[in-house]
Amino acid sequence: MTAPQDSSHPPQRLGLLLAWHGSVTQTRMKKALSAAGLTPRHAMTLMHLEGGPISQRALAERLEVDPSVLVGILNDLERDGLADRRRDPADRRRHNVAITDAGSAALGETNAALDAVELGLFSGLSDQEQGVLRGLLARIDTHADDFDCQE
Numbered sequence: 530m531t532a533p534q535d536s537s538h539p540p541q542r543l544g545l546l547l548a549w550h551g552s553v554t555q556t557r558m559k560k561a562l563s564a565a566g567l568t569p570r571h572a573m574t575l576m577h578l579e580g581g582p583i584s585q586r587a588l589a590e591r592l593e594v595d596p597s598v599l600v601g602i603l604n605d606l607e608r609d610g611l612a613d614r615r616r617d618p619a620d621r622r623r624h625n626v627a628i629t630d631a632g633s634a635a636l637g638e639t640n641a642a643l644d645a646v647e648l649g650l651f652s653g654l655s656d657q658e659q660g661v662l663r664g665l666l667a668r669i670d671t672h673a674d675d676f677d678c679q680e
Contacts, residue, residue, distance in 0.1 A: 561646045570602050571611075575635065578627060611629055611635055
């Protein structure tokens, strides 16, 4: 007979354990982002723009989103003055996207809020352990196309 499981902790199956911690992390991150007025997708987009202007197609690839989804994200960011789309003078069919000064300021607030969340989440781990965790997470296969879900 097995001992009853402590109901305050998730089951010890790795997938469920990862999902449970992911859910807690996602809730905390969304709360921090909303305080800065951004969604996770908006924040990730601004983070990718921080390095300088990029073509809209390349940005969609980096974010791993459909170009039509990116259009909606960029519409929101432009409406709020956080990003700017301009036609590429070398190729009028292509748009380049850049972060604005307001976007950089919002990203600064966002990074500060996310730093605080991560400090709380990972306070029990040393820098070395955090590095190990990053390495292990990078090896987890999370490609949606690889999973055939049968319902």
